[in-house]
Amino acid sequence: MAYKLFVLPGDGIGPEVMAEVEKIASFFTQEGSAAFEIEKGLVGGSAYDAHGVAISDADMARADAADAVLLAAVGGPKWDAVPYEVRPEAGLLRLRKDLKLFANLRPAVCYPALADASSLKRELVDGLDLMIVRELTGGVYFGEPKQIIDLGNGQQRAIDTQVYETYEIERIGRIAFELARKRRKKVTSSEKRNVMRTGVLWHQIINRLHDQEFPDVTLEHQLADALGMQLVRAPKQFDVIVTDNLFGDMLSDVAAMLTGSLGMLPSASLGEVDSQTGKRKALYEPVHGSAPDIAGKGIANPIAMIASFGMALRYSFDLGALADRIDNAIAATLAKGLRTADIKGSSTEPTVSTTQMGDAILKELQGAA
Ligand code: NAI
Ligand code: MG
DSSP states (O other): OOEEEEEEEETHHHHHHHHHHHHHHHHHHHHHHHOOOEEEEOOOHHHHHHHSSSSHHHHHHHHHHEEEEEEEEEGGGGGSSSOGGGSSHHHHHHHHTTOOOEEEEEEEOOOGGGGGGSSOOOOHHHTOOEEEEOOOSGGTTSSSSEEEESSSSOOOOEOOOOOOHHHHHHHHHHHHHHHTTTTEEEEEEOOOTTHHHHHHHHHHHHHHHHHHHHHSSEEEEHHHHHHHHHHHOOGGSSEEEEEEEEHHHHHHHHHHHHOOOOGGGGEEEEEEEEEETTEEEEEEEEEEHHHTTTTTOOOOOHHHHHHHHHHHHTTTTTHHHHHHHHHHHHHHHHHOOOOOOGTTTTTOOOOOHHHHHHHHHHHHHHHOO
16 A cells, blocks of 8 residues: 655755655655655645645645645745735645644754764764654644733733643643653653643643553653753753643754754654544654755755655654664765765865765665665
8 A cells, every 4th residue: 555645845945855855755665665656736935826825725635635745845035025825834834724733743863973063062962862742733822812902001012822721732742652652751741830820731631641641651841941951951861842832932943953954854743643544644844944045056955854754654654664764874874974065064075965965865775775
């Protein structure tokens, strides 16, 4: 049975980095290790140019029917003036909303060969492998009321509201515990229950979930400010971190800098398991954007996109061994000294192109096959 991948290369460097993933997917299919059926669609500015919307209803339906969606990046100066509702980002937002993707997974992995690119000392990050699980559809970004009120005395009052309900905390907590079970069996849950009622509920629900369903996983709690400190003091203490939308947004960017370049960071956004098919909706995409400054030059780093495909293998298809092969091929390629411009650091080797990096990773995969 072939896995149905819906591929959205998007704008800017998107098609350049996605091409390297397509090579790897066809290699796996040829090799017989897994079969992928790839359908392609348009998202972002390229969809706007073709259809006048950031993603068409037809492509939304294909995304919905696929086993996993891979997206590279959207946006760029060409579309700066298009109406707000059809701006490139609207395509991404619609995918997240319509597929109900409530869990954002951002791994921070530091490849030994790149440990010197981190903002921290090598010994603090060498071998780092943590996962931030951020709640993506609730919290202060969406809670009501959300408004700016004119007080009539020359003053205004701005209000955002943090709201979480039991089921939202349970489902994100369950994702974190299930991930930890397949990793080093430790979850750190983070909120600010000392000052926030949502934090009190969060803490209580996560504790209950742990005791009832995941007693085999170690659970600890850290207040979000303290956790920020620990992330830059001793990041290797963490395995899986689970937190709300706002804290997760900030902490995942902090964690990103522990590992070096934007061109290295993959992500996954997961939805609920469909009770009929038993499948989970999921979108995999690099953390970086469309990089208009280097688009069309063939120099973008394809690793974040390739690692995002690796996450799809691991989390949508249960092909953990194939995902490991991808991770090992990336590590081996970096260990041999290959560097795209963004991760060159102090290396004196000539930099490689997008295609050269993709081909080198593919060659490692073929060698290890
Ligand atoms: P960006 O991530 O596109 O680029 C930031 C910097 O990192 C640039 O100097 C770029 O050249 C570099 N960079 C990014 N990815 C790289 C890669 N794979 N290899 C080598 N260098 C890489 O963020 P920026 O410049 O703020 O946004 C550019 C456009 O992308 C905007 O239209 C923005 O709205 C959009 N964007 C889209 C995202 C998405 O599709 N998820 C996320 C972030 C931005
Ligand atoms: Mg952010």
